[in-house]
Amino acid sequence: MSKPDYPVRTRRLALRPFTLADLAAVHSWQSRADVNRYLYGEARTPEETAGSLVNKAAVTWPEKEGQYLCLAIEKDGEVIGESVLKYLSQYHRQGEVGYVLHPDHHGHGYATEATAAMIDLAFDHLGLHRVIASCDALNEASWRVMERLGMRKEAHFRHNEIFKGAWGDELIYAVLEDEWRRMAVNRAAANGG
Numbered sequence: 001m002s003k004p005d006y007p008v009r010t011r012r013l014a015l016r017p018f019t020l021a022d023l024a025a026v027h028s029w030q031s032r033a034d035v036n037r038y039l040y041g042e043a044r045t046p047e048e049t050a051g052s053l054v055n056k057a058a059v060t061w062p063e064k065e066g067q068y069l070c071l072a073i074e075k076d077g078e079v080i081g082e083s084v085l086k087y088l089s090q091y092h093r094q095g096e097v098g099y100v101l102h103p104d105h106h107g108h109g110y111a112t113e114a115t116a117a118m119i120d121l122a123f124d125h126l127g128l129h130r131v132i133a134s135c136d137a138l139n140e141a142s143w144r145v146m147e148r149l150g151m152r153k154e155a156h157f158r159h160n161e162i163f164k165g166a167w168g169d170e171l172i173y174a175v176l177e178d179e180w181r182r183m184a185v186n187r188a189a190a191n192g193g
Contacts, residue, residue, distance in 0.1 A: 003061040004125050007074070010113045015071040015083055018056040022072055025079035026053050029102040038139040039100070062087035062126065069121075073101070073114045080105040083114040085122055093129035095122045099145065111145045119149070123177045130176050137169035146173035150183045 007014035018026070027049040029035045036043050044052065056070040065087055073081040081101035088094040097118045099111045115133075122128040133151060135142035147153075151173035159167040175183075 001063070001127055002125050004121055006060075006071075008071070008117050008121065010117050012075060013110060013114055013117075014074040015114060015117055016074065017060040018053060018070060018072045018082075020053060020057060022057075022079050023050055023053055025072075025102075026056075026082075029081065029100060032103070034103060035100065038136045038142065056082070065090050069118075071114075071118070073099075073110065075105065075110065080110065081114070083111075083118045085118045085126070087126065088132075093127060095126065095128045095131045097122070097131055097133050099142075106141065109148075111142075112148045115145060116149060119175065119180060123180055128177065130174055131180075132172060132174045134170055134172050136163065137171050143171050143173070146171075149175070150179070151175045152179075 007016040030044040069085040084098040086096040155172040157170045
């Protein structure tokens with residue numbers, strides 16, 4: 001396991017650990033009911049956002065099971081969202097990715113680009129074998145990101161939990177390290193690299 005050098009750069013974005021100076025940016029999406037529609041919890045107060053930001057900033061690299069790496073997604077110096085990598089199992093080499101973007105930045109492929117970078121970190125720096133992602137089945141924008149990444153839909157759990165007062169369905173997607181590496185070779189070949 002090797003901690004990456006930050007920021008992690010993609011074609012259009014920079015991913016870096018959160019700092020307490022990011023409070024206004026984080027609150028700009030955590031305070032919105034529409035952003036929280038498919039997330040556990042509700043829109044947050046400034047004090048609740050500050051508490052969540054302390055937790056995000058505390059882990060700059062997941063060193064043990066259960067830890068979350070939450071990186072700020074920057075576009076041209078502006079924090080527009082977050083990308084998450086949870087270290088699920090050291091023995092089974094499993095992790096989970098997630099993402100949240102401010103709605104002003106939806107529809108530009110930023111979630112896909114940032115999540116691809118997190119999957120690279122999972123395989124290249126954390127040494128994982130398998131990475132999953134999950135979402136509410138009604139959250140089409142989220143599962144479309146997983147499909148654009150080439151993740152395989154492995155499960156559709158019907159009525160697996162009561163979510164915000166109603167039965168909810170959950171989708172599970174996954175990709176294995178060797179599949180991800182093959183896709184990277186194919187992407188490079190398609191781009192003339």
